[in-house]
Amino acid sequence: MSVIYNRVALIGLGLIAGSMAHAMRRAGLAGEIVGTARSAETRKVAAEIGLCDRIVETAAEAVEGADLVVLAVPVGAMEAVTEEIAPHLAPGATITDVGSVKRDVIAAIAPHLPEGVHFVPGHPLAGTEHSGPRSGFAELFDNRYVLLTPDPGTDAEAVAKLRAFWEGCGANVEEMDADHHDLVLAVTSHTPHLIAYTMVGVADDLRRVTDSEVIKYSAAGFRDFTRIAASDPTMWRDVFLSNKDATLEILGRFTEELFALQRAIRTGDGDHLHAYFTRTRAIRRGIIEAGQDTDAPDFGRTHAKPRKAEEAEG
Amino acid sequence: MSVIYNRVALIGLGLIAGSMAHAMRRAGLAGEIVGTARSAETRKVAAEIGLCDRIVETAAEAVEGADLVVLAVPVGAMEAVTEEIAPHLAPGATITDVGSVKRDVIAAIAPHLPEGVHFVPGHPLAGTEHSGPRSGFAELFDNRYVLLTPDPGTDAEAVAKLRAFWEGCGANVEEMDADHHDLVLAVTSHTPHLIAYTMVGVADDLRRVTDSEVIKYSAAGFRDFTRIAASDPTMWRDVFLSNKDATLEILGRFTEELFALQRAIRTGDGDHLHAYFTRTRAIRRGIIEAGQDTDAPDFGRTHAKPRKAEEAEG
Numbered sequence: 072m073s074v075i076y077n078r079v080a081l082i083g084l085g086l087i088a089g090s091m092a093h094a095m096r097r098a099g100l101a102g103e104i105v106g107t108a109r110s111a112e113t114r115k116v117a118a119e120i121g122l123c124d125r126i127v128e129t130a131a132e133a134v135e136g137a138d139l140v141v142l143a144v145p146v147g148a149m150e151a152v153t154e155e156i157a158p159h160l161a162p163g164a165t166i167t168d169v170g171s172v173k174r175d176v177i178a179a180i181a182p183h184l185p186e187g188v189h190f191v192p193g194h195p196l197a198g199t200e201h202s203g204p205r206s207g208f209a210e211l212f213d214n215r216y217v218l219l220t221p222d223p224g225t226d227a228e229a230v231a232k233l234r235a236f237w238e239g240c241g242a243n244v245e246e247m248d249a250d251h252h253d254l255v256l257a258v259t260s261h262t263p264h265l266i267a268y269t270m271v272g273v274a275d276d277l278r279r280v281t282d283s284e285v286i287k288y289s290a291a292g293f294r295d296f297t298r299i300a301a302s303d304p305t306m307w308r309d310v311f312l313s314n315k316d317a318t319l320e321i322l323g324r325f326t327e328e329l330f331a332l333q334r335a336i337r338t339g340d341g342d343h344l345h346a347y348f349t350r351t352r353a354i355r356r357g358i359i360e361a362g363q364d365t366d367a368p369d370f371g372r373t374h375a376k377p378r379k380a381e382e383a384e385g
Numbered sequence: 386m387s388v389i390y391n392r393v394a395l396i397g398l399g400l401i402a403g404s405m406a407h408a409m410r411r412a413g414l415a416g417e418i419v420g421t422a423r424s425a426e427t428r429k430v431a432a433e434i435g436l437c438d439r440i441v442e443t444a445a446e447a448v449e450g451a452d453l454v455v456l457a458v459p460v461g462a463m464e465a466v467t468e469e470i471a472p473h474l475a476p477g478a479t480i481t482d483v484g485s486v487k488r489d490v491i492a493a494i495a496p497h498l499p500e501g502v503h504f505v506p507g508h509p510l511a512g513t514e515h516s517g518p519r520s521g522f523a524e525l526f527d528n529r530y531v532l533l534t535p536d537p538g539t540d541a542e543a544v545a546k547l548r549a550f551w552e553g554c555g556a557n558v559e560e561m562d563a564d565h566h567d568l569v570l571a572v573t574s575h576t577p578h579l580i581a582y583t584m585v586g587v588a589d590d591l592r593r594v595t596d597s598e599v600i601k602y603s604a605a606g607f608r609d610f611t612r613i614a615a616s617d618p619t620m621w622r623d624v625f626l627s628n629k630d631a632t633l634e635i636l637g638r639f640t641e642e643l644f645a646l647q648r649a650i651r652t653g654d655g656d657h658l659h660a661y662f663t664r665t666r667a668i669r670r671g672i673i674e675a676g677q678d679t680d681a682p683d684f685g686r687t688h689a690k691p692r693k694a695e696e697a698e699g
Contacts, residue, residue, distance in 0.1 A: 196602055196604055200669070215604060216602055216604075218602075251593075254593060254594060255594050255598050255602060256602070258587070258591060258594050258599060258607070259588070259598075259599055259602045259606065259607040260602075260607060261606075262584065262587075263584055263606040263607050263609075263610055264606050265643075265650075266580055266584060268646070268661060268662055268665050269639060269642045269643045269646055270576065270577055270580060270639060271665040271669075272642050272661055272664065272665055273572070273576075273635065273638050273639050273642050274572050274573070274668070275664065275665070276638070277572060277635075277638065279565075279568060280568060280569050280572050282668065282671065283671075284569050284573075285569075285572060285573055286668065286671040286672050286675045287530060287675060288510055288530055288532075288569055288570070288573045288574075289573055289672045289675075289678070290510055290511065290530075290678075292573065292575075292577040292578050292581075292613055293572070293573040293574060293577045294672060294678050295577075295609040295610075295612075295613065296577055296609075297665070297669040297672055298609075298669060298678070300665040300666070300669065301665070301666050301669035301670075302662075304658075304659050304662035304663045304666070305659065307658070307662050308655050308662065309655075312650065312653055312658070315650055315651070315653075319647065319650060319651060321587065322643070322647055324587050324590070324591065325583060325584060325587050326640065326643070328583045328587050328590070329579075329580070329636070329640070332579060332582070332583055333633065336579075336625045336626065336629055336632060336633060337629070337633060339626055339629075341461075341622050341623075341626055344618075344621070344622040344625055344626070345619065347582060347586055348582055348614070348616075348618035348621050348622060350586065350589065351582050351586055351589065351611070351614040351615070352615050354585055354588070354589055354599065354600065354611050354614075355514070355585075355611040355612060355614065355615035357597075357600040358600050358603045358608060358611055361600045361601055361603075364603070364604075364608050364611075364612070
């Protein structure tokens with residue numbers, strides 16, 4: 072793989088930017104990687120582990136002469152960072168982001184960009200429940216999807232270069248409309264996360280079931296929810312506030328369906344429940360066939376002893 | 386480990402009973418393992434793979450001379466099976482079950498049992514999303530919990546023997562009241578499963594987001610829900626119908642909390658969301674410390690390439 076950008080500026084050095092640094096180096100995609108983060112501690116750790124070629128103190132410095140600028144900060148911080156770097160962006164540079172929401176992020180970034188800079192919004196569908204500059208690794212994007220949501224008027228060459236860059240990081244790249252992205256993610260990610268957070272909160276609140284019982288017996292299904300609900304609170308607060316409309320729409324449909332199943336339980340309508348549970352099995356099969364998960368029991372989780380597996384048994 | 390029961394009868398040969406057979410042999414807990422299943426095909430497969438020492442056609446035959454009888458059929462089938470085997474149970478035999486619900490199962494089994502038979506209800510908190518006679522493996526119960534809910538009047542020696550048997554299968558054994566069991570499981574398992582089923586159903590219903598999009602982009606959090614929602618429909622129908630009261634109570638609390646978060650999103654109350662998401666992180670830490678999950682990103686899932694990880698990034 073040959074160099075695609077001579078200088079890449081990473082603004083924010085968490086899981087995603089850190090993994091991008093590792094992946095860029097694995098494939099030799101960048102001449103130089105410059106990184107910065109608002110927190111001095113994060114910059115210090117990043118420098119210690121040699122995450123980038125250069126760590127600088129401000130975003131304004133970081134973007135000097137960069138032909139790719141990656142905004143990898145929480146969605147709520149995108150606008151302030153853009154205002155800070157805008158005057159310092161190199162003519163002809165491409166700027167992208169990794170925000171989980173696209174319409175609001177575009178509205179926060181686009182108005183502040185100078186003429187002659189190419190804005191290609193992006194969202195890598197990859198992550199773990201861990202965060203911070205030490206959490207990144209080169210394989211994070213392998214065979215995962217990166218969604219680009221450029222405005223139809225965007226320079227085609229700039230989009231093609233960013234696509235090649237992400238493919239060099241191991242990802243499958245697709246383009247879609249920003250609003251459609253936000254709806255799809257509300258279904259596949261945002262609403263599931265809110266539900267997981269809620270269920271974990273309910274368990275914590277319930278006084279007649281102790282936290283220690285919840286923790287000891289979590290393998291019976293609850294445990295996966297707790298991992299999802301361990302994700303970064305700031306990132307998720309911003310996701311829900313900025314993808315409000317789509318999330319509320321999907322939540323409305325979710326509660327509608329949930330109430331229908333609740334009624335079936337209350338009235339003892341076993342046929343309704345059985346038919347519903349049978350239908351949902353097919354989607355799982357499709358995900359395994361699409362190579363987006365393993366068919367091994369319990370995700371092929373390995374524990375103290377080999378081939379440990381849990382959950383479906385209630 | 387020495388023999389604890391001279392003859393163990395397994396009624397039903399799915400994931401749990403099959404794994405019990407493997408675990409009994411690993412530790413030499415049973416003199417002879419006799420198995421049966423209602424389906425001729427299941428019996429045929431079990432015989433082919435040598436799952437038990439003997440496969441017989443009826444439950445009545447299976448329990449002849451057995452000093453441990455394990456009812457490993459769906460909760461809704463427990464009463465009929467008990468009525469069939471009751472006249473054939475050996476005096477002094479212990480009968481247990483592996484049902485996910487205890488109060489209703491006890492009500493279905495206990496009245497039909499003859500004098501001199503010891504009934505010790507049980508529930509192994511272990512399973513995978515797979516089912517059938519080929520799905521079992523000896524390590525399924527290692528370091529998992531088995532909950533016993535015997536009536537206070539139950540013969541102490543019979544309870545102690547069954548506890549030793551499950552410990553020999555690798556499990557941690559705890560005793561609790563049947564009603565408390567049903568409430569704890571409604572929180573840690575039953576309600577999470579219903580929620581997962583619902584979310585997967587919503588995604589499947591939504592016409593503006595195609596199933597192929599849901600499947601391709603599932604790694605962003607939705608995927609874990611689909612695995613939970615791939616569990617056996619008959620088992621889960623019976624769980625919800627027989628643990629109706631506790632499930633409906635927890636569902637009520639869940640929707641209450643969900644509506645509070647929904648309102649916070651609608652009103653843009655970021656502090657409420659951030660505080661809620663921060664609190665739920667602690668429970669995850671407790672589960673990892675309790676040894677009920679791995680701290681590896683994405684459960685240490687391994688995919689085509691090493692160290693693949695997804696989800697928390699939305």
